[in-house]
Amino acid sequence: MTSVTVAAAGRKTRRSGAHAVRRKLLVHGVQVAVLVVVLGFWQLYVGSDSRKIILYGVPSGIVGRLKEWITVGTAVGSLGDQIRVTLEEALLGFLIGTVLGIVFGLAMGRVRFLADVFGPFIKVLNSIPRIVLGSVFVLAFGLGLESKVMLVIVLVFFGVFFNAFQGAREVDRNLIANARILGASRWQATRQVVLPSAFTWIVASLHVAFGFALIGAIVGEFIGGLQGLGVLIKTAQGTFDANGVWAAMVIMGAVALAAEWLITRLEKRLLRWRPPQLSGPDL
Amino acid sequence: MRKDFRSPAGEIYTALRDVDLTVGAGEFCAVVGPTGCGKSTTLTLVSGMERATAGWVRVAGQDVSGITKGVGFMFQTDAILPWKNVLENVAAGPRYRGVDKRTAYADARDWIRRVGLAGFEDRYPHQLSGGMRKRVALAQNLINEPRILLMDEPFSALDVQTRALMSNELLGLWDLTHPAVVFVTHDLEEAIALADKVVVMTAGPGGTVKAEFPIDLPRPRVVQEIRFEPEFVDLYHRVWETLRAEVDIAYSRTQSPAGVTR
Ligand SMILES: Nc1ncnc2c1ncn2[C@@H]1O[C@H](COP(=O)(O)OP(=O)(O)OP(=O)(O)O)[C@@H](O)[C@H]1O
Ligand SMILES: [Mg+2]
Numbered sequence: 001m002t003s004v005t006v007a008a009a010g011r012k013t014r015r016s017g018a019h020a021v022r023r024k025l026l027v028h029g030v031q032v033a034v035l036v037v038v039l040g041f042w043q044l045y046v047g048s049d050s051r052k053i054i055l056y057g058v059p060s061g062i063v064g065r066l067k068e069w070i071t072v073g074t075a076v077g078s079l080g081d082q083i084r085v086t087l088e089e090a091l092l093g094f095l096i097g098t099v100l101g102i103v104f105g106l107a108m109g110r111v112r113f114l115a116d117v118f119g120p121f122i123k124v125l126n127s128i129p130r131i132v133l134g135s136v137f138v139l140a141f142g143l144g145l146e147s148k149v150m151l152v153i154v155l156v157f158f159g160v161f162f163n164a165f166q167g168a169r170e171v172d173r174n175l176i177a178n179a180r181i182l183g184a185s186r187w188q189a190t191r192q193v194v195l196p197s198a199f200t201w202i203v204a205s206l207h208v209a210f211g212f213a214l215i216g217a218i219v220g221e222f223i224g225g226l227q228g229l230g231v232l233i234k235t236a237q238g239t240f241d242a243n244g245v246w247a248a249m250v251i252m253g254a255v256a257l258a259a260e261w262l263i264t265r266l267e268k269r270l271l272r273w274r275p276p277q278l279s280g281p282d283l
Numbered sequence: 284m285r286k287d288f289r290s291p292a293g294e295i296y297t298a299l300r301d302v303d304l305t306v307g308a309g310e311f312c313a314v315v316g317p318t319g320c321g322k323s324t325t326l327t328l329v330s331g332m333e334r335a336t337a338g339w340v341r342v343a344g345q346d347v348s349g350i351t352k353g354v355g356f357m358f359q360t361d362a363i364l365p366w367k368n369v370l371e372n373v374a375a376g377p378r379y380r381g382v383d384k385r386t387a388y389a390d391a392r393d394w395i396r397r398v399g400l401a402g403f404e405d406r407y408p409h410q411l412s413g414g415m416r417k418r419v420a421l422a423q424n425l426i427n428e429p430r431i432l433l434m435d436e437p438f439s440a441l442d443v444q445t446r447a448l449m450s451n452e453l454l455g456l457w458d459l460t461h462p463a464v465v466f467v468t469h470d471l472e473e474a475i476a477l478a479d480k481v482v483v484m485t486a487g488p489g490g491t492v493k494a495e496f497p498i499d500l501p502r503p504r505v506v507q508e509i510r511f512e513p514e515f516v517d518l519y520h521r522v523w524e525t526l527r528a529e530v531d532i533a534y535s536r537t538q539s540p541a542g543v544t545r
Contacts, residue, residue: 181332181354273365
């Protein structure tokens with residue numbers, strides 16, 4: 001015979017609190033160690049061999065370049081300006097692309113007629129390598145902001161669109177039916193039932209979409225631009241400055257992480273109603 | 284009326300055939316029948332979520348086309364919005380119809396109290412028990428004061444005690460606004476204890492009304508006790524005789540799927 005005993009033990013919980021702290025320290029410790037080992041090998045391997053520095057860059061050189069950019073400025077202007085230009089392009093395109101993606105995705109997910117008519121067009125557009133459009137946009141809209149924003153929109157739109165579309169399709173039919181029976185119009189049901197329900201899908205796509213937004217802005221600048229991180233990378237490449245390329249990448253990484261953090265915050269806020277996934281033991 | 288479903292492969296499945304059922308205003312009608320006989324389908328036809336393939340469905344003399352006005356529907360599974368709390372969920376109906384927020388919320392609080400959920404206004408559905416979620420769904424429908432309340436096995440997921448309790452409260456609430464009720468259930472005891480009329484349906488496919496039994500037990504009724512009355516036992520035996528034959532047929536069909544005709 002087996003017996004099951006359930007009892008709350010205060011001492012046990014307290015001890016497991018200390019345990020959690022230790023675990024966290026261990027995780028972070030190992031993370032730092034991994035970083036030190038990788039960078040250490042890189043630094044030792046390249047050393048002060050100037051040929052290797054040109055080819056691969058070196059951690060100490062990258063830090064030096066970053067310091068120089070911050071204190072003196074870059075070849076194309078102050079570092080802050082470059083970051084601002086790129087961010088502006090990426091954010092503007094991201095916002096427009098996301099809104100368009102959500103609107104089109106939900107509309108086509110809700111109205112079968114629209115899906116039947118526009119489905120094939122979207123499939124075709126999605127199958128062409130969109131990054132190439134960057135050249136077209138630079139030719140059409142010039143070296144300024146517009147061409148990059150257009151490229152970002154095109155890159156962001158499809159990811160968000162497909163998720164919003166799928167999200168609108170996956171909504172529990174009973175939820176919609178219930179709202180309709182309670183007196184909601186089709187529009188009200190879309191706004192108050194389909195949109196929130198599809199939000200889980202949409203927000204999931206935003207993480208990837210912002211990555212695409214940064215890529216779009218930088219590639220756009222790369223193809224033809226006067227200012228921005230992409231131009232910075234291109235200039236560094238042109239002067240065989242591997243350290244400069246890496247330094248620009250470090251900055252992009254920091255920007256992407258900050259954006260990721262913001263999107264996660266937004267996600268938490270919008271999806272407050274969900275039962276916390278991380279409470280309780282792993283399943 | 285008749286209802287056919289067409290499968291993606293193009294096969295036609297007749298769920299309901301020659302169903303002829305009338306529910307009077309303010310009447311409490313319980314529908315029992317073996318699983319798959321088309322009880323839920325009947326309700327979706329009345330609510331206007333599905334259209335009859337042949338024949339007609341009328342509510343208050345009007346042919347049903349589109350979502351029927353003045354209807355409430357309690358689904359077999361939960362259909363309250365998980366991202367809205369109890370208060371917002373209950374107030375949803377009036378809000379959809381454009382009632383201003385303050386009035387809608389005041390009304391909603393009243394109904395939340397009536398279904399016994401006072402104090403839980405701020406909870407989200409995932410923080411409620413199954414029985415509480417059913418209460419929310421009930422309040423959400425009753426606040427609209429429907430003329431017809433369609434209930435699809437609303438209490439089947441609850442334990443026996445809670446179910447009896449909820450049944451009792453349902454009768455109390457039904458007395459307040461007195462809508463016509465079509466109450467689908469597997470549970471014959473529940474059907475007889477609640478209803479003015481019990482409808483037995485034949486096994487699917489092509490389910491139809493087999494028999495109707497008027498239940499003239501006196502009201503008000505206490506669900507937990509009424510089943511010991513001799514009249515109740517008598518009725519139960521009579522309805523069960525009719526129902527059992529259909530349950531047997533349905534069961535034998537699930538045993539030999541080849542026996543299912545299209
Ligand atoms: N959308 C649909 N497409 C095809 N067949 C369907 C559809 N909805 C229901 N059916 C079929 O119609 C029959 C009746 O279904 P219904 O849900 O009305 O049964 P029910 O009497 O409510 O059963 P239960 O008591 O198990 O809920 C079933 O055999 C089911 O397979
Ligand atoms: Mg059913």
